[in-house]
Amino acid sequence: MKRRDSLKYIAAGALATGTLAIGCKTDEKKSDTTAAVPDKKTGLHRYEDEKKYEEEVEKMPDFFNAHEMATITVLTDIIIPKDEVSGSASDAKVPDFIHFTVKDQPKLQTPLRGGLRWLDMQCLKKYEKAFKDCTPQQQIEIVDLIAYPERAKGKPELAQGVAFFTQMRNLTVTGFYTSEIGVKDIGYAGNKPNQWNGVPDDVLKQYGLAYTEKELKECVSFS
Amino acid sequence: MKELQIKKQGKKYDVVIVGSGAGGGMAAYTLSKAGLSVCLLEAGSMYDPQKEIFQLKSPWESKRRGRATKYRPFGDFDACYGGWEIEGEPYTRENGTEWEWFRARMLGGRTNHWGRISLRFGPRDFKGYSHDGIGADWPISYDDIKPYYDKVDQLIGIFGSVENLPNEPDGIFLPPPKPRLHELFIKKGAQKANVPVIPSRLSILTKKLNDDRGSCFFCAQCGRNCSMAKADFSSSNVLIYPALKTGKLEVIANAMAREVLTNSEGIATGVSYVNKEDMLEYQVEGRVVILAASACETARLLLNSKSQRHPNGLANNSNVVGKYLQDSTGAAMGGYIPELFGRKRYNEDGVGGMHVYSPWWGDDKKLDFPRGYHIEYWGGFGQPAYGFGMGIESFNGKYPVNGKQKEAGGYGKSLKEDQRYFYGATVGMAGRGEAIAFEHNRCEIDPNVVDKYGIPVLKFNVKLSDHEVKQAKHMKETFKEIMHNMGAVITWGDDGPENNYGIDKPGYIIHEAGTARMGDDAKTSALNKWSQAHDCKNLFCVDGSQFTSQANKNITWTILALSMRASEYIIDEMKKQNL
Numbered sequence: 001m002k003r004r005d006s007l008k009y010i011a012a013g014a015l016a017t018g019t020l021a022i023g024c025k026t027d028e029k030k031s032d033t034t035a036a037v038p039d040k041k042t043g044l045h046r047y048e049d050e051k052k053y054e055e056e057v058e059k060m061p062d063f064f065n066a067h068e069m070a071t072i073t074v075l076t077d078i079i080i081p082k083d084e085v086s087g088s089a090s091d092a093k094v095p096d097f098i099h100f101t102v103k104d105q106p107k108l109q110t111p112l113r114g115g116l117r118w119l120d121m122q123c124l125k126k127y128e129k130a131f132k133d134c135t136p137q138q139q140i141e142i143v144d145l146i147a148y149p150e151r152a153k154g155k156p157e158l159a160q161g162v163a164f165f166t167q168m169r170n171l172t173v174t175g176f177y178t179s180e181i182g183v184k185d186i187g188y189a190g191n192k193p194n195q196w197n198g199v200p201d202d203v204l205k206q207y208g209l210a211y212t213e214k215e216l217k218e219c220v221s222f223s
Numbered sequence: 224m225k226e227l228q229i230k231k232q233g234k235k236y237d238v239v240i241v242g243s244g245a246g247g248g249m250a251a252y253t254l255s256k257a258g259l260s261v262c263l264l265e266a267g268s269m270y271d272p273q274k275e276i277f278q279l280k281s282p283w284e285s286k287r288r289g290r291a292t293k294y295r296p297f298g299d300f301d302a303c304y305g306g307w308e309i310e311g312e313p314y315t316r317e318n319g320t321e322w323e324w325f326r327a328r329m330l331g332g333r334t335n336h337w338g339r340i341s342l343r344f345g346p347r348d349f350k351g352y353s354h355d356g357i358g359a360d361w362p363i364s365y366d367d368i369k370p371y372y373d374k375v376d377q378l379i380g381i382f383g384s385v386e387n388l389p390n391e392p393d394g395i396f397l398p399p400p401k402p403r404l405h406e407l408f409i410k411k412g413a414q415k416a417n418v419p420v421i422p423s424r425l426s427i428l429t430k431k432l433n434d435d436r437g438s439c440f441f442c443a444q445c446g447r448n449c450s451m452a453k454a455d456f457s458s459s460n461v462l463i464y465p466a467l468k469t470g471k472l473e474v475i476a477n478a479m480a481r482e483v484l485t486n487s488e489g490i491a492t493g494v495s496y497v498n499k500e501d502m503l504e505y506q507v508e509g510r511v512v513i514l515a516a517s518a519c520e521t522a523r524l525l526l527n528s529k530s531q532r533h534p535n536g537l538a539n540n541s542n543v544v545g546k547y548l549q550d551s552t553g554a555a556m557g558g559y560i561p562e563l564f565g566r567k568r569y570n571e572d573g574v575g576g577m578h579v580y581s582p583w584w585g586d587d588k589k590l591d592f593p594r595g596y597h598i599e600y601w602g603g604f605g606q607p608a609y610g611f612g613m614g615i616e617s618f619n620g621k622y623p624v625n626g627k628q629k630e631a632g633g634y635g636k637s638l639k640e641d642q643r644y645f646y647g648a649t650v651g652m653a654g655r656g657e658a659i660a661f662e663h664n665r666c667e668i669d670p671n672v673v674d675k676y677g678i679p680v681l682k683f684n685v686k687l688s689d690h691e692v693k694q695a696k697h698m699k700e701t702f703k704e705i706m707h708n709m710g711a712v713i714t715w716g717d718d719g720p721e722n723n724y725g726i727d728k729p730g731y732i733i734h735e736a737g738t739a740r741m742g743d744d745a746k747t748s749a750l751n752k753w754s755q756a757h758d759c760k761n762l763f764c765v766d767g768s769q770f771t772s773q774a775n776k777n778i779t780w781t782i783l784a785l786s787m788r789a790s791e792y793i794i795d796e797m798k799k800q801n802l
Contacts, residue, residue, distance in 0.1 A: 043284065150630060190443065
């Protein structure tokens with residue numbers, strides 16, 4: 001938060017103490033089995049068993065091999081490419097997110113590995129190349145077969161591909177829109193100290209809505 | 224480990240309290256401020272909200288982007304550590320029954336992430352049996368507790384609006400926040416269905432209350448604990464740490480209470496506990512013992528505290544301890560409001576929770592179920608977290624995006640356009656209602672199972688009745704009407720009789736109550752009207768266990784008021800040398 005804004009809120013009495021706790025280093029508690037220690041990697045406070053779980057996940061061997069990660073990178077960038085507003089999935093490190101996610105949620109491993117191989121098999125049969133080695137045009141031809149569930153209805157040979165692509169799309173959008181690039185793209189404007197003064201006037205007008213006299217009188221107002 | 228023995232604390236306290244949530248925290252605060260020496264045992268960690276901060280973290284600061292873990296089922300930025308399954312602390316269920324049991328294991332308990340919904344019980348809620356012949360009346364009335372609700376409002380703070388509704392008593396309110404956009408749509412839709420919508424009543428300081436705490440800065444992250452402003456109530460921020468400043472309170476964290484100790488006269492003498500850090504056994508003595516470990520844990524302690532004078536468990540001559548277990552009913556529905564597609568962005572966080580809600584409006588003489596429920600609402604521009612954007616194929620083919628008809632699913636620039644278009648148009652609602660307290664719904668000691676400390680565990684035996692299912696049916700019918708009136712599309716929650724209208728499993732709402740109920744008759748209740756055990760005058764229970772019935776109102780505010788009242792009674796009785 002900008003220092004200017006933080007001072008404004010301290011003056012307004014918003015904060016309980018005179019100093020902001022954000023970014024302060026915390027003292028590591030004397031070792032006791034359930035003391036919270038900040039996880040050095042993420043900075044989030046974790047108790048011993050949570051920390052152990054995070055470490056176990058980190059220590060797991062990488063699930064995807066190089067070929068699979070390369071395929072995932074191509075796929076996620078097709079799902080979320082760079083456009084006028086924001087960067088691509090790989091700009092937002094979505095492949096890393098997926099790489100972590102399959103360790104954090106092992107039940108995703110088989111469906112994704114199987115789906116990636118399914119995809120490669122389709123391409124090998126059609127173009128004699130794995131998905132990531134096909135031309136962009138060929139890649140889009142294959143994606144078009146499985147990206148639209150309605151279109152693929154009545155084609156049972158594509159059903160697994162549709163399920164896989166839907167799963168990849170879900171993971172890609174979630175990884176993208178929870179990244180810094182994605183949060184900016186989607187226009188989420190919160191997660192900061194502010195003063196809620198109600199729906200902006202132009203928006204009220206747009207929807208033909210208004211606050212009642214009672215609301216205007218009794219609700220918190222910031223002029 | 225050194226030779227195992229029981230270590231007795233040298234000091235004898237005026238009061239020993241088990242549990243640091245709403246009830247335990249209020250008792251610790253009230254009693255220590257009055258100059259009594261208090262020892263508070265907390266099963267969990269010595270959580271410090273000023274050091275363990277999740278507030279204002281960005282989604283990408285968690286590798287799993289806020290997704291739940293076993294230890295934090297409400298999301299990995301959520302303040303509450305504990306969960307539905309705690310390693311080494313199992314519980315069991317009778318075959319063919321369902322119960323979900325959430326436990327916090329930290330100072331302040333579940334108040335570190337609770338919903339802040341603070342609703343006074345109304346006059347009728349204390350006299351349910353007199354009203355409709357079901358359940359039992361409380362031994363107190365609204366008039367007995369009103370002065371304490373007033374004091375709690377002023378001590379802790381709550382926003383709301385004066386509405387003069389007969390069974391929704393008004394409090395001493397701070398101003399509520401203006402409704403959000405989707406809440407204005409809800410107001411319109413609900414009013415067409417004759418469902419009232421009024422400002423919510425949440426324990427969040429929209430204005431400064433005192434110099435100990437700041438005021439809300441509208442980040443909507445109360446569930447992460449308001450480390451920075453202490454603007455929402457948590458027992459840790461508002462009661463325990465201030466009480467520690469008196470010098471009269473000692474907190475022993477990581478202390479798992481084993482049983483309440485009694486002497487040959489049957490009087491409570493203290494609490495025996497396991498220190499989780501060194502796994503050794505300790506005892507702490509007190510003139511008075513207060514249990515506030517949460518409804519089921521308190522019942523468990525009582526049932527495990529057997530002695531010659533209390534062969535059936537402590538405070539259990541009536542045989543009701545563990546019985547009359549209730550949780551709020553819950554059923555929900557959601558979807559989106561097409562009119563809100565492609566809307567202008569602005570900071571819509573507001574407070575951590577709904578700015579409006581619907582108090583119960585029905586006339587049970589005209590309905591096929593007793594009592595009622597209130598409605599909670601959500602929607603709008605939520606902060607992106609794991610799950611964001613998933614499932615778009617179920618609606619991006621149904622609505623033209625910026626005038627363009629699309630195919631469901633897709634990818635690419637088109638998908639980015641779709642995500643932007645649909646963001647902020649979701650809406651949802653849930654009912655939270657009164658479940659009837661039945662004697663057969665209970666938790667009891669499982670004769671076969673102990674936890675890792677050797678403490679016998681609970682076995683749950685709870686079944687939903689027809690009353691609750693019919694209430695859920697009414698919820699779904701009402702929600703459908705409101706959604707339709709708003710022009711909203713329902714995407715989930717339109718359940719039917721085949722799954723009991725989507726009613727949540729008992730325990731899932733985490734409002735357990737009733738397991739050591741109050742009453743005038745010692746044959747049918749465990750506690751008297753002062754939260755004092757009939758069978759053991761220096762034992763009190765000040766959490767949800769004492770509730771004779773639940774009301775369609777979340778119970779925390781009433782827990783706080785009753786705990787303050789019981790604490791003042793204890794102070795008074797001690798002065799009179801009765802305790």
